[in-house]
Structure formats: structure tokens, C-alpha cells
Amino acid sequence: MVYLPTVLFSLGEGAVIPLIPVIAANMGADVASAALVAAALVVGQLCGNLPAGWAVARIGERFTMVVAGIISMVAVVGMVLAPVIAVFAASVFLLGFCAAAFGLARHAFMTTRVPLPFRARALSLLGGSFRLGVFIGPFVTAVLLQVFGDEHAAIWFFLGCLVVMVLLVLLGPDPEKTNPVVLASSPLAEDSGEAVSGSIPTYERAGIFVTMWRFRGVLGRLGLAAASLSAVRSARQVVLPLWGVSLGLDAQTIALVVGVSGAIDFALFYASGQVMDRFGRLWAAMPAMVLMGAGFLALSFTHDGDSAVLWFGMLAAVLGVGNGLSSGILLTLGADVAPKTNPAPFLGSWRTLTDAGGAVAPLLVSGVTAVASLSAAAAVMGVVGFVGALGFIRWIPRFSPRRDRRD
Incomplete structure (x- = not known):
């Protein structure tokens, strides 16, 4: 169910x-x-x-x-x-x-x-x-x-x-x-200063825009890092097919490369949850962003090389690994920082921000490609990946899974 x-x-x-x-x-x-x-x-x-x-x-x-x-x-x-x-x-x-x-x-x-x-x-x-x-x-x-x-x-x-x-x-x-x-559902519960008991009914009455304003800090910091992850994910779906076309590959080859990348992505979805529950959210988010950022940056230097097709297949697999390791991260981080009693208004704002990152990425790829080249667009998305990794390092909430498991 x-x-x-x-x-x-x-x-x-x-x-x-x-x-x-x-x-x-x-x-x-x-x-x-x-x-x-x-x-x-x-x-x-x-x-x-x-x-x-x-x-x-x-x-x-x-x-x-x-x-x-x-x-x-x-x-x-x-x-x-x-x-x-x-x-x-x-x-x-x-x-x-x-x-x-x-x-x-x-x-x-x-x-x-x-x-x-x-x-x-x-x-x-x-x-x-x-x-x-x-x-x-x-x-x-x-x-x-x-x-x-x-x-x-x-x-x-x-x-x-x-x-x-x-x-x-x-x-x-x-x-x-x-x-x-489960009322004690947030890893931030110990640090949120929840001594004011009147906060619970206030959250229940808060609407969408009141909630957005109340949590503008976390949305403006961690939310933007999450939006960068969504942007890199979305760019992968755009850049890989376009890269294959720019190399002159036929549709079947492009579909095979993208399909293998997607299969690797799907195969790793549960590993991300295991890592986050055992070691903390950062240890899934940061490697995923670093892998995808490095994959895009490396891809940007391979277009005109002698082994461009081989590099295309290898780096598509790297992007698939990075995306697979990020499975569930946006959902989990949103759940971690949402108010405990009435999370829906906050999650609406959180998902709007992350979806906006995914929607902007194809426009960014298109604009940079039109002004410069597809290689430049891939490099830009690589930079976005590394900046997002730094954002996660700075703003992901810290908590001990073992301590919370005992509690």
C-alpha cells in the first residue's frame, strides 16, 4: 500500500x-x-x-x-x-x-x-x-x-x-x-530549541507562504544545494543524447549508452539509502555530486579526441553511478528539515525549489551551447556539481545515526 x-x-x-x-x-x-x-x-x-x-x-x-x-x-x-x-x-x-x-x-x-x-x-x-x-x-x-x-x-x-x-x-x-x-522524526529535533510547546499548533495552522517565510533560511541554503543536485541530474538527461548526436553516433548506439547509464543508475538506488542511514546524509550527497561534477568536466575535454566515443560511454557510466548514489537524497533531506507535525506545506516549497533546479538546467545547457559549445555547457554543469557538493558540505544537518537509533 x-x-x-x-x-x-x-x-x-x-x-x-x-x-x-x-x-x-x-x-x-x-x-x-x-x-x-x-x-x-x-x-x-x-x-x-x-x-x-x-x-x-x-x-x-x-x-x-x-x-x-x-x-x-x-x-x-x-x-x-x-x-x-x-x-x-x-x-x-x-x-x-x-x-x-x-x-x-x-x-x-x-x-x-x-x-x-x-x-x-x-x-x-x-x-x-x-x-x-x-x-x-x-x-x-x-x-x-x-x-x-x-x-x-x-x-x-x-x-x-x-x-x-x-x-x-x-x-x-x-x-x-x-x-x-512518528513525532520525533527530525534529526534536527535536538538542536531546534523546541522548548516552546505552542509551536506545534502554530505549525499546523501555518499556510504555504507563511511556511516558506518561516523556513526561508533552510530553503535558501540547503534548498539551493538540493536544487543544484536536481539541475545536474536533469542536465545528464539532456547532455548525453546531444553528445552522442554531436559525435555522429546513430540512434541505436546513443540509446544503448543512455540505457546502460540508466540501468547503472537504477541498480544503485538502495545503496544510497544504506549509506545515508549508516553514515549520514553527507556521505551519499557529496560523492554523488563530486562524481557527476567530475564526469561532466571530464566529458567536456573529450569531444575532439581520438577516443571520444569510448570516453562518452565510460563517462556516461560514471554519471549513472553518481546519479544512482543520489537516489532518495532530495526526499530524505526534505523529510529531515521539514516541521515534524505538518510537513506538507514545507515539502511543497522544498519540491518546488528542487523541481525548479531541474527545469532550469536544460535551459542553461541550451543557452551555453548556443553561445559557446556543448563542451562548454558540460563544463558549466560540472562546475554546478562541485559548487553543489560544497553547499552540501556546509549545510547538510549533522547527526549520529547510531545515537538516534538508540534513542
Whole structure:
């Protein structure tokens, strides 16, 4: 009941995402317009985080997931029946909006109910559940295209996943009732000066913007470091395919290299949680950022060399390792610094900031490539990775996993 709804949603979404620009192009969009339609999913997710935080705080995680699932069904039907490209783009935006609500609801649930000694592993599994769907989804799409020969078959598959998910959440046992709230859920509890007992009802009444202002310090410091991690992750998905194209590789080779990188990424998702729970958050975040920063910087010097293709494959694997080691870090850090009694408004702000980093990165890569070169863009993202690593070293909360396990 905790992980299966996430797998169902991400599996359907992963099957649809690769086809969004294809369907847009078939509806008459040019390349730029098709890319804009695909970006509507990210924009919708970015816009949906703050309203999702409000909804979870008011009606709870379970009903937020149900409402998001039902509205997602409307969006999916709109994608199938859209008569013009504008309606299709609006449906994609609505789908991203609902994905934000779904993700935040599950994040808030895990924040309040998973004990600290194994929080990172639980949230890494949650991150792995999302990655599983995104990893398997394209293969499901390939099978559906082979059988039905119609891009809309994947959208209907997503609709089926949504129906099963909503029924599961509605009819299955409610995890909110079977899993009690763990009040001492923050590693910062000992250092937060919580002697003022009146702070608990104040947090419960605080809205989105009040919460953003109250936690502006942590959002402006640790939140920006987390946004840099999201930016480097997003840049990897853009730079690797473009790098293969710039080397003159065919589509199959590029897909193989990107696929191997993604497989390494997925294989390591649980290792990140193990490291964070046993040694602390920093020992997963810093190596991940250093690996990805070094991978991008090294890649920027290999484009014109004699072994450019070999370096491309090797450094794509390095980026996959770094990204895999970062699985669950953003979820875990958000849970660590969120208020204990009503985390949803804070998590809405946190996820908006991290999603913004992921949304800005492709624009940064595009702009630097247009002004200078793709190699320069890779170098810039490498610098972002190292700056983010320094931010994590400075601002990640320090706590002892062994001490908290005894407590």
C-alpha cells in the first residue's frame, strides 16, 4: 500500500513520456513546438507542488492521491481525444500538475511515519519506485507499439494504471491509519530549541507562504544545494543524447549508452539509502555530486579526441553511478528539515525549489551551447556539481545515526 501505487503511477507515466513529442509532431507541431509541449509536463509539476502541499495539509495524503489520480484520468483522456495541439499541451500540463500532488502526498506520508533510523532507506525505495516505472515504461511502450501500432495505446495503458491505482488506494488498507505518526522524526529535533510547546499548533495552522517565510533560511541554503543536485541530474538527461548526436553516433548506439547509464543508475538506488542511514546524509550527497561534477568536466575535454566515443560511454557510466548514489537524497533531506507535525506545506516549497533546479538546467545547457559549445555547457554543469557538493558540505544537518537509533 505504500510503494505499489507509486510504481503504478510512474509505470504509466514512464510509458507516456517518450511519446509526448511524437504525438505532438503527428498533430502538426514543429520541433520547437513539440519540445515545448513535452516541457509542459515539467512546468505542470513545478506549478503543482505548492497547491499539493496545501491539499495534503487539508485533506490528507490518501485523498490527495485519489483526487490527483482522478484528475490524471481526465488529463489522459484529454491527451487521447485532443482535437488540437493546444488541448493536448494543456492535458500534458494537467498531468504534470497531478504528478506533483501524487509525489508530495507520498513524500509527506513517509516523512511523518517512517522512524529516523531507516528513513533514508525507505525514501530511497520510494525514489527507486519512481525510477522503476520510468525505467520499464519505455520498454512497455515499445511492446505496445509493436502489438497495436498506435501511439495512443501507451496512453490507454496509463489510464489502466491510474484506475488500478485509485481503486487500490480507495479500497485497500489506509496506511495513514495503520502506521502511527512518528513525532520525533527530525534529526534536527535536538538542536531546534523546541522548548516552546505552542509551536506545534502554530505549525499546523501555518499556510504555504507563511511556511516558506518561516523556513526561508533552510530553503535558501540547503534548498539551493538540493536544487543544484536536481539541475545536474536533469542536465545528464539532456547532455548525453546531444553528445552522442554531436559525435555522429546513430540512434541505436546513443540509446544503448543512455540505457546502460540508466540501468547503472537504477541498480544503485538502495545503496544510497544504506549509506545515508549508516553514515549520514553527507556521505551519499557529496560523492554523488563530486562524481557527476567530475564526469561532466571530464566529458567536456573529450569531444575532439581520438577516443571520444569510448570516453562518452565510460563517462556516461560514471554519471549513472553518481546519479544512482543520489537516489532518495532530495526526499530524505526534505523529510529531515521539514516541521515534524505538518510537513506538507514545507515539502511543497522544498519540491518546488528542487523541481525548479531541474527545469532550469536544460535551459542553461541550451543557452551555453548556443553561445559557446556543448563542451562548454558540460563544463558549466560540472562546475554546478562541485559548487553543489560544497553547499552540501556546509549545510547538510549533522547527526549520529547510531545515537538516534538508540534513542
